[in-house]
Amino acid sequence: MATILRKIAEQILSRTTFSRLAMDRARDAVVDTIGCMIAGRGDESVAALARAFNGEIAGSGEARLVTGGSASPSLAALINATAAHALDFDDNFHPARAHASAVLVPALLAVLTSGRAKSGRRFLEAYLAGLEAQAAVGFGVNPSHYNRGWHATATVGSIGAAAGVAQLLGADEKSLAAAMSLATSFACGPKGQFGTTAKPLHAGIAARNAVDAARMALAGISGRLDILERPQGFLDLFGGDEAKGWDGLTFEEQHIIESRGVVTKRHPCCASTHRAIDALLDLKQEHGLLTGDIAGIETKVGISAARNLAYPNPADEMQARFSMQYCLATAFLKGSLSLSDFTRQEIERPEIREFMPRIEMQSYSADEEKGVERLPHVVTVTMRDGRILNKSRLHAKGSLEAPMSVHEREVKFIDCLHWGNRNGSGASFLQLRHLAYIENLTSDNAFWNLISDGD
Structure with missing residues (x-):
């Protein structure tokens, strides 16, 4: 054979x-x-x-x-x-x-x-x-x-x-x-x-x-x-x-x-962040969200994605590319991400650093992922007025499904x-x-x- x-x-x-x-x-x-x-x-x-x-x-x-x-x-x-x-x-x-x-x-x-x-x-x-x-x-x-x-x-x-x-x-x-x-x-x-x-x-x-x-x-x-x-x-x-x-x-x-x-x-950072970024930007556009209205943001991602994103408090531009907190905060505040957002100067911007602690990340369990090739990444936004908004993305912008x-x-x-x-x-x-x-x-x-x- x-x-x-x-x-x-x-x-x-x-x-x-x-x-x-x-x-x-x-x-x-x-x-x-x-x-x-x-x-x-x-x-x-x-x-x-x-x-x-x-x-x-x-x-x-x-x-x-x-x-x-x-x-x-x-x-x-x-x-x-x-x-x-x-x-x-x-x-x-x-x-x-x-x-x-x-x-x-x-x-x-x-x-x-x-x-x-x-x-x-x-x-x-x-x-x-x-x-x-x-x-x-x-x-x-x-x-x-x-x-x-x-x-x-x-x-x-x-x-x-x-x-x-x-x-x-x-x-x-x-x-x-x-x-x-x-x-x-x-x-x-x-x-x-x-x-x-x-x-x-x-x-x-x-x-x-x-x-x-x-x-x-x-x-x-x-x-x-x-x-x-x-x-x-x-x-x-x-x-x-x-x-x-x-x-x-x-x-x-x-x-x-x-x-x-x-x-x-679409974004110049680890792909493990992309579906969450797209979902958050969708919510921002759909509901006209403002920074001051948000009490917290929680993301749920795959196990491997969570392991990839090992830098909740990045010290340099390379770590920032692997930080869900930095990428989400920057994308929300600026409306998009570009190459210029990943420099030593940009990652220390006070408004971004102040927003980052409101962002948390969890992963699916091994049982949830077992036998499934791909699960959606989910973003949950808790508003200061008590509302809870959810958005999930199975595919990132730039994929065959969202070209x-x-x-x-x-x-x-x-x-x-x-x-x-x-x-x-x-x-x-x-x-x-x-x-x-x-x-x-x-x-x-x-x-x-x-x-x-x-x-």
Whole structure:
């Protein structure tokens, strides 16, 4: 019987055509990720990587850096993916429980070297291959794997991205499966690092591992192809107590991006806060709520979300992204959240600090979550006049069920460019939306000047 990795590899290589919908959604995810990558290029986590590897960054490397200059494909993937995830504004992908695109897009960009001409359409097809692989790997271990404390971006994301990179490099079924096997040996990343600069680094490490695993596999290195399901393999060691394995894994004719989509972030903070933020903003609009009218706000979220949000009194901007209290208070007071709300100066604003103690968070019980893939996040507002208002959200804005418009995507993209000190305009956004029609992405200077420091 074929191993799980062979089954995934066979599926990826057998899917030779993609619907217009799948290609459009892949393009949207890539454009959004490039925006986040540019926005995050000045973050301290990225600056620290540049200092750490200063001697390996030059103007004549194989792969371009979002920070300027170039480096080896491995180092470019590490730095660019860390930038993509640095501000926690990049998308989520529920089947993998991962920040799928922050790993995939920089990894694929890193291997678009001058000697391997690839079209924009080919790039998007490789993205879709990596996304489907991430979903398939995640199928067997999530949500147990994620709830156990593993950051699936660094584990599931790395394994799936290795498949996408290998596919872009022209791997056959054997090499593609070998790439995923090797990436399994690289997989790591504890969620206990959330709220530190190690968290965005997880995406960088995953992208670097995906690039390295694919290149090693194509050079002839291999691992066990049953490493996901065998004793002492990925499921056994990483799955958690309730992981179901891959016995029920099937592939539909419809691509996973069509049936599940990726969740484009509306707010630049941990996704565990997003449904509560959306619910509170809904209540504010529906009832005309004012700060002085509110006695208290209580949120009920999933167990993993509560564990992710470990900073009720954040000390810096990174912790603030993982603070339900800060994110809800700021969103309510300002009516929205933007990148400018996550700076050292902003998080100490007196009106926000005064409002935060009124916000509490609890989680569902293990019994309530058992056997349920997704429960709504609930916000309960207690008014000073005794009224109690409730709102629940099963899906955040930016999901397939509550999509962002093209205009909203453009506004976010331009905001990202401005935050990254780049000249941003609707023309840049429109240029990237034509990605599928670029015949030779490798040598398209306009494309690379937008991504790298080509001002």
